[in-house]
Amino acid sequence: MFDNQPLPEKSQLDKLPFLFSGKLLLRKEIALQDEDFQKLLKAKLLIQLKSITKRNFVYQCMRCGNQRPSLFATIPCHRCKNRHLYCRKCIEMGRVLECEPLYEWNGPRPDWTRHLAPSSWDGELTVDQQKAADRMVLAINNQEKELLCWAVCGSGKTEMLFPGITEALKHGKRICIATPRADVVRELRPRIQQAFANVTVQALYGGSDEKEATAQLIIATTHQLLRFKNAFDLLIIDEIDAFPFHADPSLPFAANRARAAQSTMLYLTATPRKEHRVRINQKKLPHTFVPVRFHGHPLPIPVMNMVFSLKRDLKNIQAPVPFLSWVKKRQNSTRQLLIFVPTIRLAEQLQETLATIFLKEQIIIAKDKLLFVHAEDADREEKVNQFRQKELTVLITTTILERGVTFSSVDVAILDAGHEVFDEAALVQIAGRAGRSADDPTGEVIFFHDGKTEAMIQAIQSIKMMNIRGGFA
Amino acid sequence: MMECLWCAKTIILDITWMNLFMPEKPKPLCRECVEQLDQLDGERCKLCSRRSEIEFCLDCIQWNKHATKKTIELNYSIFAYNPFIQAIITKWKYRGDYVLGNIFQSYFQQTFKDTFAFLKKDAIIIPIPLSEERLLERGFNQAKRLAEFLPMETKEILTRIHGEKQSKKTRAERLDSKNPFFMKEKLQKPVVLVDDIYTTGTTLRHAASLLRDNGCPKVYAFTLIRG
Ligand SMILES: [Zn+2]
Ligand SMILES: [Zn+2]
Ligand SMILES: [Zn+2]
Numbered sequence: 001m002f003d004n005q006p007l008p009e010k011s012q013l014d015k016l017p018f019l020f021s022g023k024l025l026l027r028k029e030i031a032l033q034d035e036d037f038q039k040l041l042k043a044k045l046l047i048q049l050k051s052i053t054k055r056n057f058v059y060q061c062m063r064c065g066n067q068r069p070s071l072f073a074t075i076p077c078h079r080c081k082n083r084h085l086y087c088r089k090c091i092e093m094g095r096v097l098e099c100e101p102l103y104e105w106n107g108p109r110p111d112w113t114r115h116l117a118p119s120s121w122d123g124e125l126t127v128d129q130q131k132a133a134d135r136m137v138l139a140i141n142n143q144e145k146e147l148l149c150w151a152v153c154g155s156g157k158t159e160m161l162f163p164g165i166t167e168a169l170k171h172g173k174r175i176c177i178a179t180p181r182a183d184v185v186r187e188l189r190p191r192i193q194q195a196f197a198n199v200t201v202q203a204l205y206g207g208s209d210e211k212e213a214t215a216q217l218i219i220a221t222t223h224q225l226l227r228f229k230n231a232f233d234l235l236i237i238d239e240i241d242a243f244p245f246h247a248d249p250s251l252p253f254a255a256n257r258a259r260a261a262q263s264t265m266l267y268l269t270a271t272p273r274k275e276h277r278v279r280i281n282q283k284k285l286p287h288t289f290v291p292v293r294f295h296g297h298p299l300p301i302p303v304m305n306m307v308f309s310l311k312r313d314l315k316n317i318q319a320p321v322p323f324l325s326w327v328k329k330r331q332n333s334t335r336q337l338l339i340f341v342p343t344i345r346l347a348e349q350l351q352e353t354l355a356t357i358f359l360k361e362q363i364i365i366a367k368d369k370l371l372f373v374h375a376e377d378a379d380r381e382e383k384v385n386q387f388r389q390k391e392l393t394v395l396i397t398t399t400i401l402e403r404g405v406t407f408s409s410v411d412v413a414i415l416d417a418g419h420e421v422f423d424e425a426a427l428v429q430i431a432g433r434a435g436r437s438a439d440d441p442t443g444e445v446i447f448f449h450d451g452k453t454e455a456m457i458q459a460i461q462s463i464k465m466m467n468i469r470g471g472f473a
Numbered sequence: 474m475m476e477c478l479w480c481a482k483t484i485i486l487d488i489t490w491m492n493l494f495m496p497e498k499p500k501p502l503c504r505e506c507v508e509q510l511d512q513l514d515g516e517r518c519k520l521c522s523r524r525s526e527i528e529f530c531l532d533c534i535q536w537n538k539h540a541t542k543k544t545i546e547l548n549y550s551i552f553a554y555n556p557f558i559q560a561i562i563t564k565w566k567y568r569g570d571y572v573l574g575n576i577f578q579s580y581f582q583q584t585f586k587d588t589f590a591f592l593k594k595d596a597i598i599i600p601i602p603l604s605e606e607r608l609l610e611r612g613f614n615q616a617k618r619l620a621e622f623l624p625m626e627t628k629e630i631l632t633r634i635h636g637e638k639q640s641k642k643t644r645a646e647r648l649d650s651k652n653p654f655f656m657k658e659k660l661q662k663p664v665v666l667v668d669d670i671y672t673t674g675t676t677l678r679h680a681a682s683l684l685r686d687n688g689c690p691k692v693y694a695f696t697l698i699r700g
């Protein structure tokens with residue numbers, strides 16, 4: 001993973017805290033020659049922790065917190081010549097073997113720069129954005145433990161973070177923005193670097209070039225938090241409701257470990273999960289609410305469209321008639337069309353059928369103006385870019401595009417909105433793809449279904465609720 | 474309760490009259506995952522196991538025209554290479570998720586029984602070795618794991634010197650690279666070489682050539698995947 005380096009010269013030994021502080025590492029993640037590595041161990045600057053522990057007959061991986069027996073296995077290890085456990089849960093980040101410890105920095109904590117004027121951003125916040133930003137600044141200054149920012153899709157949450165980050169940097173704090181998807185990390189990195197031009201910024205995700213994590217401001221996928229311990233004074237968890245943060249217990253485990261003792265955790269979400277809403281209602285979780293999009297228009301409200309033959313049509317890979325007639329008589333036919341389907345298979349199958357019909361109906365000018373995309377698609381980034389650049393007219397997608405991506409002018413359809421993959425949060429997020437730009441602040445969102453689900457009803461209700469709270473009666 | 478080794482979904486066994494009285498063997502994969510494996514059935518090249526309508530594929534005909542000496546008799550593979558099995562192999566051997574090897578146990582045993590029965594008991598299984606460096610890095614040798622599934626005598630008499638990763642080389646480079654293997658002892662018996670993937674066959678031919686030079690009358694290759 002790394003090329004092992006000799007220790008820096010004596011005069012540069014004060015660099016070590018920046019290299020190792022706040023981390024929890026495997027030997028192979030420490031880029032030092034063995035001799036120097038041993039020196040640090042002997043000086044107790046690096047200390048060892050057991051990697052897999054056993055308590056009350058339950059094993060736990062100390063890197064990811066995994067306790068599920070099915071996510072441990074044994075290996076006849078060539079290194080120690082014993083058969084012992086390894087953790088399957090966090091294996092993508094490098095295998096944790098029972099015979100190898102984890103290493104932690106035990107020297108002084110680094111002094112991060114106190115920036116006098118860290119912000120190079122010259123934009124302006126709306127009144128609603130400013131209110132939320134002020135609340136976040138307050139939480140950071142008072143070292144409040146946690147604050148949830150509930151901001152509707154398209155409210156411009158990244159910009160809202162800038163005042164808080166500015167404040168933290170003035171106080172010499174270390175900051176991490178953790179988000180579920182690598183796409184979003186890549187998209188955020190240049191925006192954040194531009195807004196804080198003189199601050200060191202690094203992006204961490206599986207396969208990123210920057211691996212050292214020595215910057216004051218880190219943007220990372222939530223998984224990368226597993227490499228940190230007692231590191232961040234301000235930890236911002238984006239899309240707290242998204243897979244995998246709410247579905248995977250190892251991520252809250254890692255987030256809590258990654259934060260420093262006196263730190264603030266900010267949660268961002270457009271669709272808080274029940275656990276958080278309950279805590280908000282019980283006044284146990286402080287929150288701030290941004291009910292209005294940055295352009296000041298209300299959220300588009302989805303329309304349900306019943307299709308009796310839906311399951312049969314999809315099985316026969318046919319386009320449902322009500323769907324086609326909607327496509328043909330949309331209010332604004334210049335908008336691009338984003339079609340959500342429940343499975344990769346269906347996305348793949350529908351491509352040819354829809355391309356043929358849409359070409360005939362002159363909705364697209366060539367068959368290759370309609371593509372499909374899914375999570376395992378190697379060309380995913382490129383296709384999404386093409387759609388963003390309007391080189392594509394129609395994109396069929398799985399829930400992979402439900403959040404984190406912005407297209408300027410689209411209508412949105414869900415085929416089989418009653419499918420279990422479309423839970424309330426997913427439906428709200430999907431509806432939130434429409435009307436994102438000030439130039440075209442509305443858009444149609446249609447749920448094609450063959451029987452209303454609780455999720456559909458709840459999603460529409462909660463969107464209406466947010467519009468009411470936003471002052472659109 | 475059983476979980477699929479690959480997708481971790483709970484596996485629900487079909488209850489039939491048969492398995493009501495004779496419980497089914499635990500399955501490593503759920504049905505959805507099993508369906509994504511592309512098992513080589515139907516016509517294949519008799520020499521290299523590639524899907525082929527004709528008895529010997531063009532590559533093999535070409536190869537035999539230019540071959541200066543006999544190396545392996547044939548290669549037999551179980552699966553075709555597809556993104557699904559590629560993902561399993563990557564996680565198994567490169568990430569080191571050792572237990573994933575169990576996915577292949579029954580396939581490997583059954584196919585061996587069906588294909589190599591003619592060898593009787595006097596053949597020796599030899600897994601393609603890893604270099605010591607690679608072995609330390611990964612903690613185990615995937616070919617050895619596969620060999621362990623077979624009910625035959627296994628001998629680890631080959632060693633391998635550390636070289637550049639095969640996957641980083643071009644096809645041409647791979648075809649004329651030097652023999653990286655050494656032999657610890659002579660062997661006068663037929664051999665079945667075991668490895669996870671047959672791509673160009675160069676690795677297996679190098680090992681076979683060495684074995685034949687040192688007394689093995691015949692060398693066969695048995696691999697999980699035809700790349
Ligand atoms: Zn783990
Ligand atoms: Zn070991
Ligand atoms: Zn062939």
